Amino acid sequence: MKTNMRGVFLNGIFNENPIFRLVLGTCPTIAITTSLSNAFGMGAAATFVLVCSNAIIALIRDFIPSKVRIPAFVVIIAMFVTIVQLVMKAYLPDLDKSLGIFIPLIVVNCIILGRAEAFASKNSVRASIIDGIGMGAGFTIALIMMAAVRELVGNGTLMGNPVFGEGYQPALLFVLAPGGFLVFGLLMALINQVGLKRKRPVKPVEESSFKPPREATEKEDAR
Amino acid sequence: MDYFFKILLMMLSAILVNNYVLAKFLGICPFLGVSKKLETATGMGMAVIFVMTLASLITYLVQYFILVPLGLGYMQTIAFILVIAALVQLVEMVIQKSSPALYQGLGVYLPLITTNCAVLGVALINISEKYTLIESVINGFGAAVGFTLAIVLFAGIREKFAVRQIPKPMQGFPLALISASLMSIAFMGFTGLV
Numbered sequence: 423m424k425t426n427m428r429g430v431f432l433n434g435i436f437n438e439n440p441i442f443r444l445v446l447g448t449c450p451t452i453a454i455t456t457s458l459s460n461a462f463g464m465g466a467a468a469t470f471v472l473v474c475s476n477a478i479i480a481l482i483r484d485f486i487p488s489k490v491r492i493p494a495f496v497v498i499i500a501m502f503v504t505i506v507q508l509v510m511k512a513y514l515p516d517l518d519k520s521l522g523i524f525i526p527l528i529v530v531n532c533i534i535l536g537r538a539e540a541f542a543s544k545n546s547v548r549a550s551i552i553d554g555i556g557m558g559a560g561f562t563i564a565l566i567m568m569a570a571v572r573e574l575v576g577n578g579t580l581m582g583n584p585v586f587g588e589g590y591q592p593a594l595l596f597v598l599a600p601g602g603f604l605v606f607g608l609l610m611a612l613i614n615q616v617g618l619k620r621k622r623p624v625k626p627v628e629e630s631s632f633k634p635p636r637e638a639t640e641k642e643d644a645r
Numbered sequence: 646m647d648y649f650f651k652i653l654l655m656m657l658s659a660i661l662v663n664n665y666v667l668a669k670f671l672g673i674c675p676f677l678g679v680s681k682k683l684e685t686a687t688g689m690g691m692a693v694i695f696v697m698t699l700a701s702l703i704t705y706l707v708q709y710f711i712l713v714p715l716g717l718g719y720m721q722t723i724a725f726i727l728v729i730a731a732l733v734q735l736v737e738m739v740i741q742k743s744s745p746a747l748y749q750g751l752g753v754y755l756p757l758i759t760t761n762c763a764v765l766g767v768a769l770i771n772i773s774e775k776y777t778l779i780e781s782v783i784n785g786f787g788a789a790v791g792f793t794l795a796i797v798l799f800a801g802i803r804e805k806f807a808v809r810q811i812p813k814p815m816q817g818f819p820l821a822l823i824s825a826s827l828m829s830i831a832f833m834g835f836t837g838l839v
Contacts, residue, residue, distance in 0.1 A: 445677065445818050446674070447674075448673045448674055448677060449670050449671060449672070449673045449674065449762050450670075452670045452673060453669075453670035453671075492730075493727070493730055496726055496727070496730060496759075497723065497727070500722050500723040500726050500727075501723065503722055504719060504720070504722050504723060507722065508719060523766055523769050523770065523773070526721070526722045526765070526769055527671075527762045527765060527766060527769075529722055529726050529765065530726070530759075530760050530761070530762040530765050531762075532674055532760055535760065595830075598833070599667060599668050599670065599829045599833070600826045600827070600829040600830045600833065601826070602670065602826075603822045603823065603825040603826035603829055604822070604823060604826035606822045607818070607819045607820065607821070607822030607823035607825075607826065608819070608823070610818055610819045610822065611814045611815050611819035611820075612814070614813070614814035614815075614816075614819065615814035618813060618814060
């Protein structure tokens with residue numbers, strides 16, 4: 423099967439960024455982005471689950487009857503989440519404590535089920551793994567962006583290191599619930615703005631390399 | 646009587662102070678996704694109240710009568726998500742048979758609830774906080790009422806957006822998130838109530 427692997431990978435980061443474009447998996451995004459280390463931990467955990475579940479689902483996609491495919495996907499995902507949960511409890515107890523309930527809740531993260539349904543159940547194992555890595559990277563990058571803003575403004579630190587001088591009064595609101603919604607909304611507006619600006623100058627040649635082959639050909643047909 | 650007050654306070658706390666959507670960040674996907682119209686938001690809220698209360702009850706029973714005696718505590722996540730998925734299916738079938746009118750109202754929203762992380766979240770919190778059976782059910786019910794309150798209020802606000810001029814990059818989710826932020830600030834006013 424001829425699939426543009428680079429296109430599949432970059433698709434997860436830019437065109438279909440799960441957080442800013444598809445707006446999936448918003449709960450952990452807002453909840454755990456209070457510090458950068460949380461964002462890295464969550465990103466890594468979700469990427470691991472995403473890659474593994476994509477691979478397994480792509481492997482057995484021909485054997486799952488379509489009527490029970492959703493429960494089957496959920497069980498596969500829950501299995502990998504349980505692995506992550508146990509490993510994290512054993513080796514990274516601090517991270518486990520600060521991520522808390524959001525580790526088991528990766529099961530219901532719509533990104534993972536969404537990719538299983540939309541990509542892994544229709545594509546080869548290799549493409550699905552690449553897609554999982556791309557989507558996971560897109561998710562992690564979005565988490566890091568949000569966490570950087572929130573930790574910097576709300577706590578005056580980055581990765582726990584103080585950035586501003588002693589006199590800085592942290593804006594606590596940014597680490598609390600309202601700040602999560604606010605930063606998410608503003609970042610998404612910013613990204614939309616950049617997207618709108620970039621659409622004006624048409625660069626079909628460069629842009630097509632960022633897209634999965636299917637969309638690229640559709641565009642050419644339209645022209 | 647003391648116990649009664651304790652239960653009452655617990656429910657109030659789950660509805661207002663520790664609102665699952667606006668303070669604990671659970672169930673944000675449906676909160677953003679199904680809040681464009683007041684009517685659909687109400688339907689979703691009702692379905693969630695129904696399922697979440699039942700799920701609290703059943704996951705409690707599964708945890709303490711199946712998983713713990715068999716020493717299968719680590720299967721919690723898998724068992725709970727299956728229980729919730731099965732429960733949603735069951736509720737859908739029962740409602741369809743017994744009350745077609747209610748099914749018309751809730752029908753579309755029921756399957757969506759499986760992926761509502763608030764339902765699994767409540768079940769897990771009930772266990773980790775070591776609530777008793779009654780407390781678990783009350784907590785589940787309170788959380789669901791809190792969810793409904795938040796989503797209905799939010800839908801009321803979002804309906805107003807339709808008739809306003811909004812800058813292009815802010816349209817849709819960004820503005821919705823910023824209004825959710827303001828709502829969340831308002832709900833912070835309840836801190837210290839309980």
